[in-house]
Amino acid sequence: MQADIFTRRRNGGLLFFTLLTVLTTGSIVITRYDVLKGFTSIFRAFAWGAANFYPDAGAMTKLPDILLKLKETVLMSVASTTVAAIFAMFLALAGSSTTGLCSLSGIITRGVASIFRNIPLVAWAMVLMLAFSQSELTGYLALFFGSLGFLTRAFIETIDEVSNKPVEALQATGASYFQVVFQAVLPAGMPQLSSWLLFMVDTNIRDATLVGLLTGTGIGFSFDLYYKSMNFHAASLVVILIVITVIVVEMISNYVRRVIM
Template identity: 70%
Template sequence: MRDDIFTKRRNVNLVFSSILIILTVGSISITQYDVLKGFASIGKALIWGMANFYPDPNSMRIVPEVLPKLLETVLMSIAATTVAAVFALLLSIAGSKTTRINSLFSMFCRGIASLFRNIPLVAWAMVLMLAFSQSPLTGYLALFFGSLGFLTRAFMETIDEVGNNSIEALHATGANYSHIVFQAVLPACMPQMISWLLFMIETNIRDATLVGVLTGTGIGFSFDLYYKQFDYHAASLVVMLIVITVILIEIVSNNIRRVIL
């Protein structure tokens, strides 16, 4: 019996590996990608980066100009994520199998979550630019819609994982829907939901840089501006400030998770 299980698992792995190899070779052939040239260019890119892409003393002149842009990006990410979390919480309560009002509305909420979650952030930014042009509002809405889809799905799964014992106990005592949601479900789910919220804030601060390049706002626009001016030292300083900010946010986020979980 055990040998049959191992044989079946080995055959599945063999089939999967074969399909992966065929897809890889086929993609290389169709795109005419030169693998050897690609790997050889990595060394040249590293040499160029070490020779040109680093902050120098002259690049420090841009710090007073860049820091407000960096703060704008961080605040925009936090605002978009927290507002999206409020709407995501409402949709997840209505869409979860544990707390849903009816099956039809639950399917609608799950459909909204899947639709928003599967549209890339870059696509959101490009579509919204058609309506709002390049502006902070475009970047905010792109982060908001992307966060709404992800957080709704994450909150739904968190609510679905809640044990039914406390819910059944409240049902037995004659508790109504609001008592079950606010006294049993949400208190049990809140630590995990806060963890998802912090994770989304970290992700959005990273993604906001790319959104800023597209929408002409925030720290992303500053990087794009210096890079297109061939001021690589200033551009590298912008990248370094972004990395430091993300690391600091992650440290704070991890400490909060350690306390609440």
């Protein structure tokens, strides 16, 4: 029996790698990609980066402006995520099988969450630019809609995982809907709900850089401006500050998760 399982796994692995090799080879042939030139270009790219992509004295003079844009990006990410979390909580309560008002509300809420969640953030930014042009509002709404879909789905699953015993006990005593929600559902699911919120803040700070490239706002716009003007030293300073910010935020987020979980 174990020999048959091992044989099936081995054959499945061989089939997978065979298909992967065929697809890779076919793609190289169709696109006429020069594999040797591609690999040698990697080393030249690192050499160019070491020679040009680093902060110098001139780039440090732009540090105050860059930090201001970075602060705007972080604040916009936090604001869009927290507001989206509030709306997502109401939608999740209406869409959860534990606290839902009816089966129709669950279907509608899950459908809305799926639509918002499956539209890429870049697509949201491009669509919203048609209505609001390049502005802070465009970036804020793009992050808001993306967060709303993800958090609604995550909150629904978290609420559904809450044990039904406290809910049934409160309902048996004649507790109202809001008493059940605030005294049984939310206290039990709050650690996981907070963890999802922190994860979304962390993700949005990273995505806000890309949104800024499209909407002409925040730290993403600063990088785009310096890079297109060939001020690579200032652009490298922007990248370094983004990396430091993401690492710091992730460390804070992980610490808070360990505390609340």
